[in-house]
Amino acid sequence: MTDPVASAPTQSPAAAAPAPAPSQPAMQPSSQQNLPIRDSKPAKVPAQKDKQQKGKDAAPAAAAVGADAPTDGGTKALTPAELKKKAKEEKAARRAKEKLEREQGGAGAAGGSAPGGGQGRPPATPKKDAAGGGASQKGQKAPPPRRGSGPGTVTQTPAVEQKKKKDDKKVAVFGHLYGQQRRTTIAGAGKEVHPAVLALGLQLRDYVVCGSSARCVATLLAFKRVIESYDTPPNNSLSRHLTTVLSHQITYLSTCRPLSISQGNAIRQLKLTISSIDPSTPEASAKATLCEFIDGYIREKITLADQVIARSAAQKIQDGDVIVTFAGSSIVKQTLLQAHSEGKRFRVSIIDSRPLFEGKNLARALANAGLDVQYSLMHGVSHAMKDATKVFLGAHAMMSNGRLYSRVGTALVAMSAKERAGGVEVPVIVCCETVKFTDRVALDSIVVNEIADADELISNQLPQQVTGLADPAAFTAAPVDPKKGGKPAPKEPTPAPSASSRAPSTSPLTEWKDTSNLQLLNIMYDVTPAEYVDMVVTEMGSLPPSAVPIVHRMSTNM
Amino acid sequence: MATMTGSSAAAGAKSFDIVATYNELLRSDPDLTMPIAAIEALVLLLTKEPSSTISETLDLLEKSTAHLKKAIPNPIGLSAGTDLFQRYLITTLQRPGQLGPAGDFKAIRTHLLSNGRLFIRRAKESREKIATFGRGFIRDGCTVLTNGGSRAVASLLQKAADDEGGPSAVRFRVIYVLSSFKNADEPSGEPEGMETVRALRAKGVPVSTIPESAVAYALGKTDMVIVGAEGVVENGGIVSRMGTYQIGLLAKAIGKPFYVVAESHKFVRLYPLGQYDLPINQHVIDFKSDDDITEQKEESATPNTNGNQQIELPLCDSVDFTPPYLISALITDSGVLTPSAVSEELIKIWF
Numbered sequence: 001m002t003d004p005v006a007s008a009p010t011q012s013p014a015a016a017a018p019a020p021a022p023s024q025p026a027m028q029p030s031s032q033q034n035l036p037i038r039d040s041k042p043a044k045v046p047a048q049k050d051k052q053q054k055g056k057d058a059a060p061a062a063a064a065v066g067a068d069a070p071t072d073g074g075t076k077a078l079t080p081a082e083l084k085k086k087a088k089e090e091k092a093a094r095r096a097k098e099k100l101e102r103e104q105g106g107a108g109a110a111g112g113s114a115p116g117g118g119q120g121r122p123p124a125t126p127k128k129d130a131a132g133g134g135a136s137q138k139g140q141k142a143p144p145p146r147r148g149s150g151p152g153t154v155t156q157t158p159a160v161e162q163k164k165k166k167d168d169k170k171v172a173v174f175g176h177l178y179g180q181q182r183r184t185t186i187a188g189a190g191k192e193v194h195p196a197v198l199a200l201g202l203q204l205r206d207y208v209v210c211g212s213s214a215r216c217v218a219t220l221l222a223f224k225r226v227i228e229s230y231d232t233p234p235n236n237s238l239s240r241h242l243t244t245v246l247s248h249q250i251t252y253l254s255t256c257r258p259l260s261i262s263q264g265n266a267i268r269q270l271k272l273t274i275s276s277i278d279p280s281t282p283e284a285s286a287k288a289t290l291c292e293f294i295d296g297y298i299r300e301k302i303t304l305a306d307q308v309i310a311r312s313a314a315q316k317i318q319d320g321d322v323i324v325t326f327a328g329s330s331i332v333k334q335t336l337l338q339a340h341s342e343g344k345r346f347r348v349s350i351i352d353s354r355p356l357f358e359g360k361n362l363a364r365a366l367a368n369a370g371l372d373v374q375y376s377l378m379h380g381v382s383h384a385m386k387d388a389t390k391v392f393l394g395a396h397a398m399m400s401n402g403r404l405y406s407r408v409g410t411a412l413v414a415m416s417a418k419e420r421a422g423g424v425e426v427p428v429i430v431c432c433e434t435v436k437f438t439d440r441v442a443l444d445s446i447v448v449n450e451i452a453d454a455d456e457l458i459s460n461q462l463p464q465q466v467t468g469l470a471d472p473a474a475f476t477a478a479p480v481d482p483k484k485g486g487k488p489a490p491k492e493p494t495p496a497p498s499a500s501s502r503a504p505s506t507s508p509l510t511e512w513k514d515t516s517n518l519q520l521l522n523i524m525y526d527v528t529p530a531e532y533v534d535m536v537v538t539e540m541g542s543l544p545p546s547a548v549p550i551v552h553r554m555s556t557n558m
Numbered sequence: 559m560a561t562m563t564g565s566s567a568a569a570g571a572k573s574f575d576i577v578a579t580y581n582e583l584l585r586s587d588p589d590l591t592m593p594i595a596a597i598e599a600l601v602l603l604l605t606k607e608p609s610s611t612i613s614e615t616l617d618l619l620e621k622s623t624a625h626l627k628k629a630i631p632n633p634i635g636l637s638a639g640t641d642l643f644q645r646y647l648i649t650t651l652q653r654p655g656q657l658g659p660a661g662d663f664k665a666i667r668t669h670l671l672s673n674g675r676l677f678i679r680r681a682k683e684s685r686e687k688i689a690t691f692g693r694g695f696i697r698d699g700c701t702v703l704t705n706g707g708s709r710a711v712a713s714l715l716q717k718a719a720d721d722e723g724g725p726s727a728v729r730f731r732v733i734y735v736l737s738s739f740k741n742a743d744e745p746s747g748e749p750e751g752m753e754t755v756r757a758l759r760a761k762g763v764p765v766s767t768i769p770e771s772a773v774a775y776a777l778g779k780t781d782m783v784i785v786g787a788e789g790v791v792e793n794g795g796i797v798s799r800m801g802t803y804q805i806g807l808l809a810k811a812i813g814k815p816f817y818v819v820a821e822s823h824k825f826v827r828l829y830p831l832g833q834y835d836l837p838i839n840q841h842v843i844d845f846k847s848d849d850d851i852t853e854q855k856e857e858s859a860t861p862n863t864n865g866n867q868q869i870e871l872p873l874c875d876s877v878d879f880t881p882p883y884l885i886s887a888l889i890t891d892s893g894v895l896t897p898s899a900v901s902e903e904l905i906k907i908w909f
Contacts (some may be wrong), residue, residue, distance in 0.1 A: 036773040066732075280781060316831065316835075390831075423891070427831040427832060429831075534793075534831060535793065535831065540791070541827070541905075542792060542899055542904075543792070543793075543901055544792070544793040544794065544882070544897075546899060546901070547898065547901040547905065550902045550905055551905065554905065
């Protein structure tokens with residue numbers, strides 16, 4: 001848990017600047033190119049769109065019905081099935097428009113608009129074709145479906161179609177997760193947003209403050225600064241006004257990175273405390289109470305909880321164990337260090353994954369503490385699991401159906417631990433504070449998830465080459481190698497500044513936004529089924545995953 | 559510190575030997591379960607030992623519990639009782655009012671002791687309650703497979719047999735799996751459970767006894783498996799007589815329901831991850847070569863005086879752990895529970 005205010009403000013603007021630079025120019029022209037397609041739609045639709053943008057709701061549904069009515073009136077009596085189809089079409093069109101509008105309204109999300117519009121449409125068109133009769137007129141005018149187009153849709157030139165494909169950089173199944181683009185600068189943030197929160201937002205965005213509990217603590221500390229510098233304006237009561245001030249901060253934070261479950265839980269508790277303050281309390285003492293509450297919350301729910309969890313989870317580690325863990329969970333680190341300090345002899349095998357490489361810090365911390373550490377990436381999981389005796393996992397959240405919502409890849413690790421083909425079944429232990437429990441339910445990792453910038457997947461350095469291919473980029477990098485002490489092939493590429501500047505030019509995927517038929521998906525989390533989790537260690541004791549809702553209910557009611 | 563507690567425990571043992579009391583209680587009443595015997599021993603301890611403050615009482619309780627746990631080879635069942643009693647005491651003492659921390663300690667003490675006895679009586683009655691809950695599971699014409707010497711299972715089966723006046727109210731058959739180990743407590747050396755077999759036969763229930771090796775063979779003729787438990791752990795699994803786990807595995811494989819009968823005072827705050835994660839020192843798997851055997855013979859001649867080590871569990875009393883996914887339901891005195899409901903019950907008791 002790094003102190004957010006101290007560590008990163010110097011780092012974050014520097015890191016923030018280069019990322020948006022390549023993305024923006026790539027997306028801007030594409031949205032313009034897409035415009036002609038939209039214009040090729042029937043004249044009615046753009047008109048409706050304009051109306052909608054001016055007058056917001058109300059209009060579109062009525063307008064759509066009004067427009068369709070005359071044509072249908074000619075064919076007369078519609079069967080219920082046809083009526084149903086029509087209603088569906090209207091709904092789809094309306095949704096597409098609403099989405100378009102939303103994305104156009106979003107600050108700095110110019111690139112997002114075109115694919116959004118394209119996405120809503122295709123489901124509607126095939127239905128129109130199938131409807132036949134009076135609907136066939138509309139079918140002709142409508143643009144062809146994006147993929148798998150039938151023989152009947154040859155009305156448009158292939159060139160236009162290609163452009164459209166190029167624009168669609170959102171993976172279809174996860175389309176609903178690409179909301180607003182993440183904020184890249186503090187420009188445009190409201191004046192109500194406190195500087196501490198501004199800085200924290202960028203740190204969250206850049207994964208400087210990363211991990212569910214760290215984000216929760218950092219947010220609470222930033223809000224403490226907000227409360228400290230808060231003055232109730234005249235004719236307002238603190239308990240009413242402070243919540244609105246805080247909600248500005250929260251909105252800003254959520255545009256930087258979607259809020260974690262723990263952040264949400266902490267904010268809910270804080271707001272509850274604020275609203276329960278008696279309006280007659282003097283401001284100074286009310287603020288003191290709130291700051292005390294925040295300190296107490298962090299101490300009880302996270303700091304002390306972590307200690308309790310580490311102690312009870314460490315009891316499960318025995319001499320000779322081989323512990324497998326995934327990515328870098330702070331609570332798992334604490335557990336392993338606790339067990340080590342108790343004099344237990346065991347090995348740790350860390351499995352890590354791109355693009356965040358959270359396990360590297362864990363590996364270093366554990367190795368420095370004197371533990372035996374093996375570090376491998378995700379593709380080595382089956383190998384690492386061969387001699388594993390226990391799996392320890394951190395959590396982003398525990399869902400009410402007992403499922404574990406954690407860094408993407410966790411489910412794979414848990415599953416390979418439960419793979420019975422190897423002849424052993426390795427217990428999977430999750431360490432999780434109750435602040436991460438939620439009453440929400442997750443059945444898969446599609447409905448609820450977080451999509452990170454796909455550029456993170458490409459901007460990674462390649463291992464340095466000694467024997468150069470005829471690659472110009474490799475030659476420019478060649479002089480760097482001798483300086484590094486002539487290491488033939490370092491296992492982990494050291495984050496040298498020269499390498500990172502060179503990387504974009506060498507990666508074959510740099511131009512992915514202009515490459516047709518190519519989509520990049522960078523999801524953050526996945527959901528591990530409850531059957532793959534043997535035990536959840538919390539500060540309230542060890543539980544089976546099925547007990548999560550009970551404990552959540554109890555910890556929120558208290 | 560360690561030496562101090564050791565000496566005080568020894569001093570406590572001199573005036574009142576809790577281990578001897580516990581063993582005596584278990585011997586004198588065959589219907590007594592381990593957790594209840596532990597609670598009864600603790601109540602006796604509190605009546606005999608003079609204590610004048612709350613913290614003194616709790617301290618005494620804690621020390622004797624630790625001493626008792628150390629002296630008994632399998633403290634799982636016992637610890638369910640002692641933990642429950644301790645928890646009960648603490649919640650009673652924390653309650654505001656006359657009996658709270660502000661009240662007169664003598665009144666508190668008498669209240670505690672009378673309530674402790676009430677607690678024991680209720681726990682003894684729970685077997686009766688379980689039988690009423692579980693009766694519905696045994697229907698006409700079904701065959702029940704069971705094992706071990708669980709009194710809860712015995713009372714459930716007997717209740718089903720003489721239901722609604724007279725024998726053969728419910729017509730069912732029992733396949734009794736008898737352990738190959740000789741029962742150390744029985745002078746005749748007959749295996750555990752023979753008493754129940756005789757009682758059931760006397761009531762007109764056809765009983766067949768089979769060895770453990772015939773379980774898989776017999777399961778095809780069985781409708782359900784009902785077993786007892788020494789302790790029910792937090793994830794809903796059970797710690798029970800050796801051999802229960804394999805019956806559970808076989809029942810799961812053949813697709814027969816596997817029911818566990820256990821009193822709710824047997825719920826333990828323990829979370830074993832597998833067979834080898836139990837806090838018991840038992841050497842079921844013991845690798846030996848010829849050299850080891852001769853060496854052991856020489857060693858047994860000189861008595862081992864290493865008192866610090868945990869006492870080893872004799873082979874006939876060894877236990878195993880049946881994970882929750884093998885259990886269809888737990889029939890307890892607080893109702894018929896799924897394994898996942900056990901942790902809910904435990905959390906209710908502890909928080």
